[in-house]
Amino acid sequence: MATKVSLTRRNLLKTGAGVATAFAAPAIFTKGAFGAEVLxxxxxxxAFEKGFRIAFYEGFExxxxxxxxxxxxxxxxxxxxxxxxxxKTNLFDVCMMTPEHVFRMKALGGDYMQKLKIKVADPENYVAGSINENFAGVAVFALALGYRTDTFGDKGPKNFQDFWNVEAFKGRRGLWRSPVLTMELALLADGVPMDQLYPLDVDRAFKSLDKIRKSVDVWWTTGAQSTQLIQSGELDLMSIWSTRAQTAIDDGAPVSLAWGQGFYNIDGWTIPVGTPNTELANKFVEYCMNAERQAKYTDVLACGPTNVTSYKYIKAERAKLLPTAPENVKGLRPLNADYWGKNQTALTERFEKWMLS
Amino acid sequence: MPSQSQFSPQAGISPKLSVRGIRKDYGATTVLHALDLNVHSGELLTLLGPSGSGKTTLLQIICGLVEPTSGRLFIDGRDETSLPVNQRDIGVVFQNYALFPHLTVKENIAFPLQMRRLPATEIDKRVAEVLDMVNLGHTADRLPKALSGGQQQRVALARCLVYRPSVILMDEPLGALDRKLRESMQIEIKRIHRETGATIIFVTHDQEEALALSDRICLMNDGVIAQVGTPQEIYEAPANRFSAEFIGLSNIFDGDIADGMLRSADGNIPAVAGMQAGDGLMVRPEHIALTDPAQGFLSGTVTETVYAGADTRLLVALESGKSIIVRQAAGFPIAPIGSSVGLTWQSSAIRIVR
Amino acid sequence: MAEWQSPSRRRFKLDPLWLAGPGIFYLVLLLIVPAAGLMFLSFRDSSGSLSFETYRQMFGAGIYVQVLINTFSIAMQTTIACLLVGYPLAYWLAKMPEKRRRLVMWLVLLPFWMSALLKNFAWMVLLSRRGVLSQILTGMGIGGPVDLLYGRGVVVFAMAHTMLPLAALTMLPTLLSIDLGLARAAKTLGASGGQAFWRIVFPLSMPGVAAAGLLVFISSLGFFITPALLGSPRETVIGQLLITQVQQLLNWQLAGAIAVMLLVVTLAVCLVYDRAFGISAVSGERSDRRSTGLFARIGTVVIASAARVTDILAGVLDVVPGLRRRGWLLDAFCVLVMAMLLVPVLIFLPMAFGSSSFLEFPPRGYSLRWFETYWNSSNWTGATMRSFGIAIVSALLASAMGGIAAFGVARSKSRIGNVAFLLFMLPMIIPNIVIAVALFYLFAQIGLIATDAGIALGHTLTALPVVFVIILTTFKNYDWRLDQAAATLGATRMGTVRKVTWPIVKGSVVAAFLFGFLHSFEELTIALFVGGGVRQTLPKQMWDDVLLQVSPTLAAASVIILAVVTVVFVAAERARPR
Structure with a gap:
């Protein structure tokens, strides 16, 4: 404790001194302490930062x-x-994105992300959509159905047909205030099979949403909010990102995830155009693709490794909480980045209009 | 100084307003020491005293803005000690007039009548009447800040007269006016007092104003009543040292009494029968005559002369350094500064003060 | 004021108003030009030719009009709530002795300078279905879990909570200027307490009420944090749409059109205000104009009935034992309001020292871990220092420009002085979200987006009115005969400024600087747009954290902000001349 206090005090002094040179200050903090190269x-x-530190950052350093x-x-x-x-602000050499972000960045025109120069030994072992020319996925998370076990006990909802069934499953509901995936969930609830979703039958989706609308108490907008909602018990069941739900579960909240239906998305690395550290950045990205290393973050971060051979290194007990575990991944499909990249703007407008009507 | 209850010759008639044993404490400090005072119907009584003497507090207790710590207040024989201010039949004219800035002159004057729910026609009639009385008919639709100080003062008076309260309280109402305006307003108030027959309690710290206006003066000091009486009584027969010093100019001599003489530091002065140890002798400046230095009771040197038209005031320094004021009526030659003079007076002009 | 002017001085007949020049130039360059540009842009299509396509799209989509109506009605409700609660509070403050009032005003202002973000998050924690309030209510046997969040009610409550200090403190000077003797005078003339209040005090306080209403309403129009965090989709406001259009969809035409629509509504409100009260009522007097029109007649009826109702109510209350003396009712009400103002600020203290990974109240255990996280995170410390730097620079710029302009306007005898005054007030009258979008538009063309300088320039702009008004008040109250006296005593012009003028006005200039500092230190909207996500200020960092993490680091950071704000605020209040 004593060392921690002195550490804090030192930082305090640094802060004080830094006020005078406030504009230059961020540089003081990002420069390596020992003159080593900095990535x-x-x-x-x-949890991402904590998990990745154990899995990637420490070893790579x-x-x-x-x-x-x-x-x-x-x-x-x-x-x-x-x-x-x-x-041309060198804020980062490597940045975490999702395939959908990559798609949207490309839609802006212009040259923003570098082509990756990495070698992957076993491409067949990766979850679909993990790797493309600009993107190397390292962590999978899913939008699934989260619910409070103190409300439902063992008889929790299993899929989104259950979620739409307001008689059998009474409780306060929440959905993501975004057409992305919420449209898909509405269609699944209406009986559309997982394999025949695209292209989305938008009118049918809105009709399905009309049915549940009165029973949705909160349309959440941000990940943090979704965690807070389920953790505090403000909601009893909701669509939620698995990582967000797991944060609440790890904190001891009586929350569980139903993996029966859902969509996964992938967090992965991209390298921006203009970074002075291209070589080191590529080296780092390649380093993160290793199965054994990816396994290490799962204790802290409830994401599934993109490299499925990682599960050799993960305890079965923990594995069943992760989206890419064989048992869970069956009910999941990747988020259709292609479709949403094209249709998001128009559908968002229609969705917001529907929200307000 | 003992607390005194003063009864006027008319004590037998039941008074309009009667203050009985009223006392006011703020925390540990006593602002008013159990006072008794009767105000007669139709009289103009002045509460006179230096600032801090408690006169404004007494006024506020009478109109109900402040509640006394103990004691009772009777108006027309009814105990109104704890009656709310708006239910008392009292009018107040404030020092700063307290005209409502967002209402016109007419609306200001109509306000108390509206509060009494008088019919509109009656209100109009009475407002017109009272505006005439104060000669302000032409300003009816103006806002107060478009009026001069004297006009504002008359509006405040009119607003008070319009509902014919049985007692009117005036809290230094002329304090903000210049001298000439003040004197003409004094005459105006006297006229209105005479015309309406209202009972008026008038607060001032200006003794000349008190002497000019009052039927009776209630002189206050340090939260007690020093003396109550007509202006003449108070000026000519001050009951105590405070009265003597506060009202008008006075010269007071102290010393031991022996052989019918008061032995002051500057010489012996003939004493008056009934004097006791500690009493002083008072002579008003206008009663002192200047003579040859050898002939006066006392002698001294003229140090300053102040010419004031109708008379001239001389400051005479006695041997001990004590300064005496002498008033010389116009027409007499004025002793030049530095000349030695003797001071003398008629024994009837002397008053005992204790 | 008669002034002595020596014939030799008469040669320099330049009106002192020229001193306002730099500030006016700044306002034109950074506010009027980009706002006009944005407006211009909204009437063009993507190829650059004149077109109403954007407006057709905006009104055609339906949602924008609906959202505008939302924004308008939420702002209206917030304004009414602020006036209803703020008036008694201001009245209560006005009746206090000077010393105590300063202390209580400090308590009222403290939550005002705390970011709205934090206060809203505190409400999320406190009012949640299983939160403290709900538990207390359940414990008292009043129903089960209570649904308080995510609706119009809580949005208006939280927004009114944020704006209340502004409302109360805008009304205070007017109430203070009312001679309390007038109410007493009314009572001696036969008015009951209720009559005296409604017929005398209330009409006299109307200019303050109107000014407070206008300020709160306009600030509410640009507010987006509370509806985003505490509202349901039905509480979507225009600010949220602007952020989406600019940041996610990069749709400049539409953003321009929305901003123009908001601006038009705001100016319309100002115009109505001007018709009813005279816009100069915000700056000074001019109450000679007596309205005899419809407004006045409605006012008379309202006041008469309010007074009658109060009388009846008082009559009823008189019967209830213990309610004959009712002064304590106002005290109790205001103490309650003060407690409400402070609660969301204070609960961050225990939460910051909590050990859980969530913001919980009350916390289950205590630790310093979140402070360590704060100190060890370059995101947080970097943002903190950037905020300090930007705040110092903006406050300096604003005080320099605003200070000399205030001197010029105060000394000017020119009629243009009033125009200059309104111009300096403009950043306060235009909703800050419109300013932010306009600045983004301007800075994007000259490469100032994502720079510290850009944020500082923006903060200088919005801090200008605050700084200008504080210094102007001092100069207006300054007795210029003192300068003449100094001159007659042999002082040179510089000597007079150095030895007489400056020592007297120094306090308020320092106070203006510190309030400018606070303004920038707490500002989110401009930082959000102009920072471009690259230059993170502390409020922006917190905004991101609220959206992404909601870790107790947020609480730790807010405790640090609370400390900074308290210190600066106390310093500013002390510097202010009494």
Missing amino acids: KVQDMGG KENNVKISVTTNGPDPIPQYKMVVDT
Whole structure:
């Protein structure tokens, strides 16, 4: 404890001194303490940062004698990413995105992400959609059905048909305030088979949403909010990202996830155009694709490794909580980044209009 | 100083307003020491005293803005000690007039009548009447801040007269006016008092104003009543040292009494029968005559002369350094500064003060 | 004011108003030009030719009009709530002795300078279905879990909570200027307490009420944090749409059109206000104009009935024992309001020291871990220092420009002085979200997006009115005869400024600087747009954290903010001349 206090005090002094040179200050903190080469990585913060530190950052720092400095993505990384490249601000050398983000970045036109130069030994072992020319996925998370076990006990909802059944499953409900995946869930609830979703029957989806609308108490907008909602018991059942639900579960909240139906998305690395550290960045990305290393973050971060051979290294007990575990991944499909990249703007407008009507 | 209850010659008639044993404490400090005072119907009584003497507190207790710590207040024989201010039949004219800035002159004057729910025609009639009385008919639709100070003062008076309260309280109402305006307003108030026959309690710290206006003066000091009486009584027969010093100019001599003489530091002065140890002798400046230095009771040197038209005031320094004021009526030659003079007076002009 | 002017001075007949020049130039360059540009843009299509396509799209989609109506009605409800609660509070403050009032005003203002973000999050924690309040109510046997969040009610409540200090403190000066003797005078003339209040005090306080209403309404129009965090989709407001259009969809035409629509509504409100009260009522007097029109007649009827109702109510209450003396009712009400104001600020203290990974109240255990996380995170410390730096620079710029402009306007005898005054008030009258979008539009063209300088320039713009008004008040109350006296005593012009003028006005200039600092330190909207996600200020970092993480690091950061705000605020209040 004593060392911690002194550490804090030192930082305090640093802060005080830094006020005078406030504009230069961020540089003080991101420069390596020992003059080692620095790789700037931007991840999703929180459990991601903790898990990745154990799995990737520590090992990579040691093996290559570099220092990794971590920053956190904003709620929507795209405007920032665009700014970073447009203004040639070297905020990060490697940045975490999803395939859908990559698609949207490309839609902006212009050259924002570098082509990756990495070698992957066993491409067949990766979950579909994990790797493309700009993107290397390392962690899978899913939008599934979360519910409070103190409300439902063992008789929790299993899929979104149950979710739509307001008689059998009484409780306060929440859905994502976004057409993305919410449209898919509405169609699944209406009986459309998983394999025949695309292209989406939008009118049918809205009709299905009309049925549940009165029973949806909260339309959540952000991940943090969704965690807070289920953790505090404000809601009894909701669509929620698995990582977000797991945060509440790990904190001891009586929450469980039904894996019967859902969609997964992938967090992975991209390298922005203009970084001075291209070589080191590629080396880092390649380092993260290793199955054994990916397995290490799962104790802290409830994401599924993209490399399914990782499960050799993961305890069965923990594995069943992860989206890419063989048992869970059966009910999941990847988010259709292609479809949403094309249709998001128009459908968002229609969805918002529906919300307000 | 003992608390005194003063009864006027008319004590037998039941008073309009009667203050009985009223006392006011703020925390540990006593602002008013159990006071007794009767105000007669139709009289204009002045509460006079230096600032901090408690006169405004007494006024506020009478109109109900402040509640006394103990004691009772009777108006027309009814105990109104704890009657709310708006239910008392009392009018107040405030020092700063307290005209409502967002209402016109007419609306200001109509306000108390509206509060009494008088019919509109009656209100109009009475407002017109009272505006005439104060000669302000032409300003009816103006806002107060478009009026001069004297006009504002008359509006405040009109607003009070319009509902014919049985007692009118005036809290230093002329304090903000210049001298000339003040004097003409004094005459105006006297006229209105005479015309309406209202009972008026008038607060002031200006003794000349008190002497000019009052039927009776209630002189206050340190939360007690020093003296109550007509202006003449108070000026000519001050009951105590405070009265003597506060009202008008006075010269007071102290010393031991022996052989019918008061032995002051500056010489012996003939004493008056009934004097006791500690009493002083008072002579008003206008009663002192200047003579040859050898002939006066006392002698001294003129140090300053102040010319004031109708008379001239001289400051005369006695041997001990004590300064005496002498008033010389116009027409007499004025002793020049530095000349030695003797002071003398008629024994009837002397008053005992204790 | 008669002034002595020596013939030699008469040669320099330049009106002191020229001193407002730099500030006016700044306002035109950074506010009027980009706002006009944005407006211009909204009437073009993507190829650049004149077109109403954007407006057709906006009104055709339906949602934008619906959202505008939402925004308008939420702002209206917030304004009414603020006036109803703020008026008694201001009245209560006005009746206090000077010393105590300063202390209580400090308590009222403290939550005002705390970011709305934090307060809203506190409500999320406190009012949740299984939160403290719900538990208390359940414990008292009043129903099961209570659904308080995510609706119009809580949005209006939280917004009114944020704006209340602004409302109360805008009304306070007017109430203070009312001679309390007038109410007493009314009572001696036969008015009951209710009559005296409604017929005398209330009409006299109307200019303050109107000014407070206008300020709260306009600030509410640009508010998006509370509806986003505490509202349901039905509480979507225009600010949220603007953020989506600009940041996610990069649709400039539509963003411009929405901003124009908001601006038009705001200016329309100002115009109505001007018709009813005279816009100069915000700045000064001019109450000679007596309205005899419809407004006045309605006012008379309203006041008469309010007074009658109060009388009847008082009559009823008189019968109830213990309610004959009712002064304590106002005290109790205001103490309750003060407690409500402070609760969301104070609950961050225990939460910051909590050991759980969530924001919980009350926390289950205590630790310093979240402070360590804060100190060890370059995101947080970097943002904190950037905020300090930007706040210092903006406050300096704003005080310099606003200060000399205030001097010029105060000394000017020109009629243009009033126009200059309104111009300096403009950043307060235009909703800040419109300013932010306009600045983004301008800065994007000159490469100032995602720069610290850009944020600082933006903060300088919005801090200008605050700083200008504080210093202007001082100069207006300054007795210029002192300068003449100094001159007659042999002081040179510089000597007079150095030895007489400056020592007297120094306090308020320092206070203006510190309030400018606070303004920038707490500002989110401009930082959100202009920072571009690259230059994170502390409020922006917190906004992201609220959206992404909601870890108790947020609480730790807010405790640090609370400390900074308290220190700066106390310093500013002390510097202010009494």
